[in-house]
Amino acid sequence: MSTLPKDDSMPIKGAIRIEDVVKVYDPDGAAVMAVDHCSIDIPAGEICMIVGPSGCGKTTLLNTIAGFHGLTSGHIYLDDEVLCGPGKEKAEPGSDRIVVFQNGALFPWKTNLDNIAFGPMMEGKLSKDEIYEKARKMMVDAGLEGTEDSFPGEVSSGLRRRVEIVRALMNEPKVLLFDEPYRALDSLTKSVMHEALLDIYYKNKVTIFFITHDLEEAIFLGHRLIIMSSRPCKPKKIVEVDIPHPRDYSVLTSPRFREIMNEAKGVVNEEARKAFEAGEKEG
Amino acid sequence: MSQSNATMNLTMYRISSWLKSPKPYLMFVGFGLVLSFWYFSVEVWKLPRFQDMPSLTEVFEEWFSEDPYYGLSIYTPEYYKHIGISLRRIAYAFCLATALGVPLGLFLGWSQKLREYIFPLFELLRPIPVLAWVPLAIIMFSGSETPVIFLTFLASFFATTLNTMLGVESIDEEYSRAAYCLGASRWQTFVHVVVPGAMPYIFTGLQISIGVAWFSLVAGEMVSGQYGLGYIINTAYIMVQYSQIIIGMITLGLFGYVTSALVRLAGDYMMQWRVRELALGGD
Numbered sequence: 001m002s003t004l005p006k007d008d009s010m011p012i013k014g015a016i017r018i019e020d021v022v023k024v025y026d027p028d029g030a031a032v033m034a035v036d037h038c039s040i041d042i043p044a045g046e047i048c049m050i051v052g053p054s055g056c057g058k059t060t061l062l063n064t065i066a067g068f069h070g071l072t073s074g075h076i077y078l079d080d081e082v083l084c085g086p087g088k089e090k091a092e093p094g095s096d097r098i099v100v101f102q103n104g105a106l107f108p109w110k111t112n113l114d115n116i117a118f119g120p121m122m123e124g125k126l127s128k129d130e131i132y133e134k135a136r137k138m139m140v141d142a143g144l145e146g147t148e149d150s151f152p153g154e155v156s157s158g159l160r161r162r163v164e165i166v167r168a169l170m171n172e173p174k175v176l177l178f179d180e181p182y183r184a185l186d187s188l189t190k191s192v193m194h195e196a197l198l199d200i201y202y203k204n205k206v207t208i209f210f211i212t213h214d215l216e217e218a219i220f221l222g223h224r225l226i227i228m229s230s231r232p233c234k235p236k237k238i239v240e241v242d243i244p245h246p247r248d249y250s251v252l253t254s255p256r257f258r259e260i261m262n263e264a265k266g267v268v269n270e271e272a273r274k275a276f277e278a279g280e281k282e283g
Numbered sequence: 284m285s286q287s288n289a290t291m292n293l294t295m296y297r298i299s300s301w302l303k304s305p306k307p308y309l310m311f312v313g314f315g316l317v318l319s320f321w322y323f324s325v326e327v328w329k330l331p332r333f334q335d336m337p338s339l340t341e342v343f344e345e346w347f348s349e350d351p352y353y354g355l356s357i358y359t360p361e362y363y364k365h366i367g368i369s370l371r372r373i374a375y376a377f378c379l380a381t382a383l384g385v386p387l388g389l390f391l392g393w394s395q396k397l398r399e400y401i402f403p404l405f406e407l408l409r410p411i412p413v414l415a416w417v418p419l420a421i422i423m424f425s426g427s428e429t430p431v432i433f434l435t436f437l438a439s440f441f442a443t444t445l446n447t448m449l450g451v452e453s454i455d456e457e458y459s460r461a462a463y464c465l466g467a468s469r470w471q472t473f474v475h476v477v478v479p480g481a482m483p484y485i486f487t488g489l490q491i492s493i494g495v496a497w498f499s500l501v502a503g504e505m506v507s508g509q510y511g512l513g514y515i516i517n518t519a520y521i522m523v524q525y526s527q528i529i530i531g532m533i534t535l536g537l538f539g540y541v542t543s544a545l546v547r548l549a550g551d552y553m554m555q556w557r558v559r560e561l562a563l564g565g566d
């Protein structure tokens with residue numbers, strides 16, 4: 001990828017290859033085909049934005065990568081290892097691929113600090129002291145100082161999102177899977193979150209698989225946009241975002257941004273219209 | 284962390300805001316109205332059907348007399364013996380119902396298979412009223428103590444188990460998914476997600492449980508046993524010592540209220556996160 005930064009801090013791991021994946025819900029009843037022979041190749045360290053109309057099957061695709069459910073046919077590889085495929089219908093959920101959920105899934109009964117320490121505590125590879133020291137440091141780095149002992153329900157939704165991303169990073173995953181994480185946020189908070197996410201990305205360099213239907217968000221964050229067709233989902237058009245990283249919000253007003261926007265908009269709107277006419281509900 | 288401090292502070296905060304609100308004064312007005320209706324209807328207006336009712340003055344004179352006519356007042360050790368024995372039965376039954384009901388409810392909610400085995404049986408036994416169990420309880424258990432405790436236990440156990448199970452079912456699946464993603468095993472997910480996630484329902488169940496425990500206790504003590512508040516009421520009725528009925532009833536009300544409040548306090552202590560979300564507000 002020409003737009004990927006090519007320095008030594010680039011991860012060597014975290015490449016995802018989705019090959020001919022098909023997902024049909026309820027194959028012996030009223031079959032719903034959610035993903036149709038979909039192939040996507042995501043190099044390690046890329047921010048790959050998945051854009052598509054509601055109900056097209058984006059979450060389904062993410063869930064098969066995360067291992068929340070199986071696929072009907074095809075393969076998914078992580079760094080050339082089979083995550084799932086024939087003979088291994090469902091990927092094992094694991095801390096190499098961590099999901100940041102659409103509605104947020106911080107545990108409301110744990111403090112922010114305990115939430116962040118949760119992953120490593122479960123894995124038990126480090127001592128408790130080491131884990132909490134690391135957790136505190138990560139919170140400071142992410143500007144979350146002072147909220148350690150608050151519960152998620154006590155802080156703003158923007159802050160919660162940040163805590164959730166830090167929690168995901170604690171396990172040093174190869175891939176972060178985002179399912180429209182900023183959908184519920186107002187546009188001001190959203191832009192703060194975008195810059196915070198990029199900031200975290202520049203420090204941690206993971207592969208990011210990011211679902212959204214906000215085109216501006218997609219272009220601002222991504223190296224590449226995969227625009228999906230209406231259900232069943234498969235890539236309809238791939239748009240390279242050749243605006244160099246690191247980016248900040250001045251990018252939004254640049255002519256190149258507008259050009260890419262115009263290039264993508266036509267396809268996105270066309271698919272959205274198809275989805276609307278087919279009466280899709282969001283999943 | 285200073286969990287108990289936070290609970291104390293919250294309790295103090297609740298009490299002080301309660302005192303500042305009109306609630307306590309309305310409460311006194313409410314009490315006043317009921318007591319004066321009792322006083323006037325029995326002693327002044329002498330309404331028909333009220334002539335056998337013990338009067339307010341009679342009851343309170345008896346209750347606070349150093350030398351009670353029927354032998355039971357706040358100055359007699361006998362009175363406290365009855366209270367103590369009732370409380371002990373409640374404690375045994377409630378603790379047993381909690382110790383068995385909470386784990387059973389958790390596993391019923393957690394394991395589909397277990398639910399298929401046990402739940403139908405459970406649903407069949409649950410609607411049987413406590414009074415219908417009385418003969419069986421007396422046949423099954425020897426002495427006067429165990430049948431009463433068994434009867435008191437029954438309804439509590441059903442309430443606790445059922446609510447705990449519903450609590451597990453109420454947990455958003457994304458929390459378990461997040462836990463698996465972060466590397467938690469099935470058992471760790473049970474401990475860190477299922478148990479705390481079900482906690483609000485568990486405590487709702489325990490509130491109901493303590494209430495029905497008093498209900499069944501009185502039923503049990505009326506038919507079996509030689510001590511206890513239910514026994515006082517029943518014996519006083521048979522012996523035509525009507526003021527004692529009222530003393531027994533008021534005492535039941537007081538202790539029922541206090542035990543309920545204790546369960547609520549325990550819930551606040553166990554669910555700091557919820558308390559802080561509700562009382563001090565997040566967003």
Ligand SMILES: Nc1ncnc2c1ncn2[C@@H]1O[C@H](COP(=O)(O)OP(=O)(O)O)[C@@H](O)[C@H]1O
Pocket residue numbers: 025026032033034052053054055056057058059060061231280281282283
């Ligand atoms: N568990 C399921 N069983 C049956 N159909 C489902 C299930 N989950 C999603 N679907 C259907 O699959 C399609 C794609 O859903 P989803 O992947 O959630 O879409 P998106 O995330 O793109 O909005 C929708 O038509 C939805 O109704």
Ligand SMILES: [Mg+2]
Pocket residue numbers: 058059179282283
């Ligand atoms: Mg979705």
